[in-house]
Amino acid sequence: MKTAPKLIAGVSTFLDDRIGPGGFLKRNLRKIFPDHWSFLLGEIALYSFIILLLTGTFLTFWFKPSMGEVVYSGSYQPLVGVRMSEAYASALNISFDVRGGLLIRQIHHWAALLFVAGMTVHMLRVFFTGAYRKPRELNWLIGLGLLTLALLEGLTGYSLPDDLLSGAGLRITQGVILGIPVVGTYLAFLLFGGEFPGHDIIPRFFTIHILLIPGILLALISAHLVLMWVQKHTQMPGTGRTEKNVVGGPFYPSFMAKSGAFFLFTFAVIALLATFAQINPIWLFGPYTPAAISAGSQPDFYMGFLEGSLRLMPSWEINFLGHTLSLSVLIPALLPMGVILTGLAVYPFVEQWVTGDRREHHFADRPRDNPVRTGIGFAGITFYGLLWLLGANDEISANFHISLYLTTIFGRFAIFIGPALAFVVAYRICIGLQRRDAEMLSHGVESGVIKRLPNGEYIEVHTPATQDIADHIRGKEEIPIIESGVDGDGIPPKETRTALGRLRAKVSEAYGTDHVPLEEERSHDERAAIGAGDDVHADAGERNPITRRRRQRSGRPGGGAR
Ligand code: HEM
């Protein structure tokens, strides 16, 4: 009997002989992938998506996307005899009368949460390591498209069961659409097929949820992965790694085996959650009626930030020529989404403009090595996190016995102060970590061995950092800066002759300057001497002060250690 590797080699030769030009499959099966735990985050999103497709298909067999009225007669006694939509009745049927139905519904819902969570942390990994830089800007934009579609997919899915929570969410959606100036009313009528809730919204959301968005997601995810494959994955700096090579394992067998195991692991976590942790118990609140008050209702976590911004906003409106502009709805619905998504979309291009850096990057930055970017990232996370937290201000108020108004007032201040504080704290931590790196290179690592010198002094022996750690730290790349001074003839560089150019140079300096130099120059012998017990007590802060680095012309390499 053939062994598995022989079998795969045989199949790839068979296919290559018929469809693959020039050993296409064989070549690609041997493609090298770099290894780092944070590169698994994108895979979590990928595997959750596959699980969503499989469980979603199962649900379509029994779910009835109809708002026609029926009287419930299934096995959940408290609702027997209650009038409800066919959609709600079928979701109850899936939960109580279809074998394995509740488990699959719960797997679908948990997978949806993990899908969005996975892609969000994956995006943060890409952001903090600067993996969006040239040539990966396009994949970054595709990623943002995926994120937006995932939010819409979640919103439409959450609405399908047509229980009280679905209806509360739909009501907010309709209110926000109505708030859009000029076209809002028309859009709301178009989407809902008339007055709210009407009879069309569930069938429409159903088509969008099971056909339109999954189709686009599938196409975009394929494009995302193909592009990642063609452009090659970034790698962490380390021994033997350069901008031009990739160090890691081949796609087959090492990466495929790991990915297979990781898929099963992701599935196991989702299945365990779905088995033991109840999610969206639609039977508790009954069917949606527009008159019902749904206190305590919460959206899924990824919609929490929009809910929070609605709750924080003062009740502002402008009345003009008989028209009302509901700023209290419009600003919270559009601003956070707009600020976050637009900010993320333009970030790679703004950074490129600020640094003038048009080189290709295949090394992943360490977040500490770009303190301003990391600070901005943490400011963004804090902005988002506060909105998200305040989406549950009623729960906070009830559980911690704090006045609801106090939570709102706190939120209104915190939303401005919090991100600024987060920026400063993250920035300082980055500088501190850079100093620690520099100290490790120049003084080595504390060994725990205390020696007594002939003069009676006690010192701790420091051993040199291992080669791989030292190379990892030395992978730090300087951030290029646009030159704002004048050259020998007193002429300023071309980029900075206009007011905008001068502003650019200022921002560039702020973005790239504060930076701790590494003690690169020490020879191996010198470092070995440190290991033998040099004076190791110098203050790293003194030795490696934050220096104003002078200056790099736009487009030139940053002159890092590589
Ligand atoms: C790709 C991302 C997807 C996300 C984020 C997502 C999300 C959701 C959510 C949150 C629900 C509500 C679940 C509940 O009632 O507890 C839901 C319901 C549903 N989804 Fe999806 N879904 C996705 C893909 C799909 C696909 C691909 C299909 C079909 C092929 C599908 C079919 C359904 C059906 C039929 C329901 C209603 C059943 C029910 O709620 O019991 N979903 N979805």
Ligand code: HEM
């Ligand atoms: C459906 C959602 C997504 C899936 C399934 C997905 C999947 C993946 C996978 C498997 C990788 C390679 C492994 C890794 O780096 O983790 C990757 C790389 C990448 N993804 Fe995503 N991703 C998704 C969403 C996003 C989002 C939201 C962004 C950013 C806004 C993004 C930007 C990128 C970039 C720039 C790379 C290349 C990274 C590098 O070479 O270091 N992706 N994606």
